Amino acid sequence: MPVRPFTSDDAEALAVLHRSVGWSARSAAGWRWLSQDPARQRLDAPLGWIAEDEQGKPLACLGNFIQTFRLGDQTLYAGTGHSIIVSPAGRGLAPSLIRTLMDQKGMFGFFTFNANARAAPLYRRHRLKPWPAQTHAxxxxxxxxxxxxxxxxxxxxxxxxxxxxxxxxxxxxxxxxxxxxxxxxxxxxxxxxxxxxxxxxxxxxxxxxxxxxxxxxxxxxxxxxxxxxxxxxxxxxxxxxxxxxxxxxxxxxxxxxxxxxxxxxxxxxxxxxxxxxxxxxxxxxxxxxxxxxxxxxxxxxxxxxxxxxxxxxxxxxxxxxxxxxxxxxWGHAHARFEPxxxxxxxxxxxxxxxxxxxxxxxxxxxx
The missing domain is CATH 3.40.630.30 (Gcn5-related N-acetyltransferase (GNAT))
Known part of the structure; x- marks a missing residue:
């Protein structure tokens, strides 16, 4: 199934996916607010990605939050995936969504800090390691x-x-x-x-x-x-x-x-x-x-x-x-750092x- 960037105009389709797993659905205003994040705007990064079937039914989604970091006088960026939801009909789409997230350029790393025990092995396949080493669990x-x-x-x-x-x-x-x-x-x-x-x-x-x-x-x-x-x-x-x-x-x-x-x-x-x-x-x-x-x-x-x-x-x-x-x-925090x-x-x-x-x-x- 094709994966495309989504915008706040997709709020209702995203809400369908959120409610299907018992999560609270973000409003269109909430997605617009996330789209106004200064880091996302500087990099013109997608708000996230959605996969749909041929009839336009939402099957899976992944939010893309760009976090700004400071180290001395340096400004750096990292990407975190959030709100990853895969419906039963979209089974198998998670890897392509995660690869899309980590294909972004200009990041020092990628991470997720909210993995459940079932999802944790999936992140390891994408070279995301449990992190920090001493306290990730x-x-x-x-x-x-x-x-x-x-x-x-x-x-x-x-x-x-x-x-x-x-x-x-x-x-x-x-x-x-x-x-x-x-x-x-x-x-x-x-x-x-x-x-x-x-x-x-x-x-x-x-x-x-x-x-x-x-x-x-x-x-x-x-x-x-x-x-x-x-x-x-x-x-x-x-x-x-x-x-x-x-x-x-x-x-x-x-x-x-x-x-x-x-x-x-x-x-x-x-x-x-x-x-x-x-x-x-x-x-x-x-x-x-x-x-x-x-x-x-x-x-x-x-x-x-x-x-x-x-x-x-x-x-x-x-x-x-x-x-x-x-x-x-379990390792609920995973990260991958770029060269x-x-x-x-x-x-x-x-x-x-x-x-x-x-x-x-x-x-x-x-x-």
């Missing part, structure tokens, strides 16, 4: 509310043994375990953590970003302009949690989290999208984690979770990592570096 979670997690386990058991019965339950309660969030308030946060609003408008964020770059790491772009774009997702249904670790007037670390429900029968989870701090900012990650737990409780989340953990962040988490529950267990790419050890990614900020399923189930 780690997902860390911090359970908070036992009741919703227990109900979710029961619903999953019903789904395994009697899908028809679960369908009857969902007909009566279309979105069980929907949270009842309260606002996250500045007065609830631990000392040394502040609410972060419109970082692109405050000089302290400029100074923080400059300090991050000065450390010599390979960093996904968090400049004010990029943050303005990334936080402008029109399909978001609840406000993000944005926090800053502060010392006096200076920002020394930050966190970004989103309330999500991975599936209709999962409990609400506060998913950490970004978590980082300047080297030498003692206690910044600890304070941010304590604040994220406060936020998760306010938002009625059953747990706090970090999908991707770099070796550096694992060290910074300290006791938080020791008491976390390990999820996953001449920077030393991969200079890159210590967070979920922000991939598609988590815009591909999480909203906690209300709406989209």
């Amino acid at each position: 780690l997902k860390l979670s911090w359970p908070l509310r036992r009741g919703p997690r227990a109900v979710s386990r029961v619903l999953r058991l019903v789904d395994d043994r009697s899908p028809g019965l679960l369908a009857q339950v969902l007909a009566r309660i279309p979105e069980p375990l929907t949270p009842h969030p309260k606002a996250v308030r500045a007065q609830d946060l631990p000392e040394g953590v502040a609410m972060l609003e419109a970082p692109w408008e405050i000089p302290a964020w400029d100074s923080y970003w400059a300090a991050c770059l000065a450390e010599g790491r390979l960093l996904a772009d968090r400049s004010p302009g990029m943050m303005r774009h990334r936080l402008g997702n029109p399909d978001r249904v609840s406000p993000p949690v944005l926090l800053a670790a502060v010392e006096g007037e200076a920002i020394v670390g930050h966190a970004w989290a989103e309330l999500a429900k991975p599936s209709v029968i999962d409990p609400p989870v506060l998913e950490i999208v970004d978590l980082m701090a300047l080297e030498g900012a003692a206690g910044a990650i600890d304070r941010l984690m304590a604040a994220l737990v406060v936020a998760a409780r306010r938002l009625d989340a059953a747990k706090l979770r970090l999908h991707l953990v770099s070796p550096s962040l694992l060290d910074q988490l300290g006791p938080w990592a020791d008491r976390a529950r390990r999820e996953g267990g 001449g790419a920077p030393d991969p050890d200079l890159w210590q990614p967070t979920p922000y570096d991939a598609d988590y900020s815009f591909c999480l399923r909203p906690a209300t189930g709406k989209r």
Whole structure:
């Protein structure tokens, strides 16, 4: 089947594929927003690709997110595939979609940070290796509310043994375990953590970003302009949690989290999208984690979770990592670096570096 680039005009065809696997469908406005990403526009890269049959029925798709990176005064680009969906009729199309993604020029690498156990072997065939080597199989979670997690386990058991019965339950309660969030308030946060609003408008964020770059790491772009774009997702249904670790007037670390429900029968989870701090900012990650737990409780989340953990962040988490529950267990993060790419050890990614900020399923189930 032929594979062609798609645009926001294909939103309905893409929605058909998303809903066929139980994912929330991105709106036409959401696809337009992704098309306005500065990196994609600089490279004139496709928004993604779609495969259709002779009657124009969508069979498979793959989104193409171009991430801007900075290393000192260098600007670099990498490609990540997201929203890869293959219908039963399109079986066998995934390899051609992935090859199309990785045929793009001008990238230092390609990666996906959200592979399930079944898909992981597919990426290895395309020379994408589990990465980072030490932590690619780690997902860390911090359970908070036992009741919703227990109900979710029961619903999953019903789904395994009697899908028809679960369908009857969902007909009566279309979105069980929907949270009842309260606002996250500045007065609830631990000392040394502040609410972060419109970082692109405050000089302290400029100074923080400059300090991050000065450390010599390979960093996904968090400049004010990029943050303005990334936080402008029109399909978001609840406000993000944005926090800053502060010392006096200076920002020394930050966190970004989103309330999500991975599936209709999962409990609400506060998913950490970004978590980082300047080297030498003692206690910044600890304070941010304590604040994220406060936020998760306010938002009625059953747990706090970090999908991707770099070796550096694992060290910074300290006791938080020791008491976390390990999820996953397979290589869910894969990457391939092109000849001449920077030393991969200079890159210590967070979920922000991939598609988590815009591909999480909203906690209300709406989209």
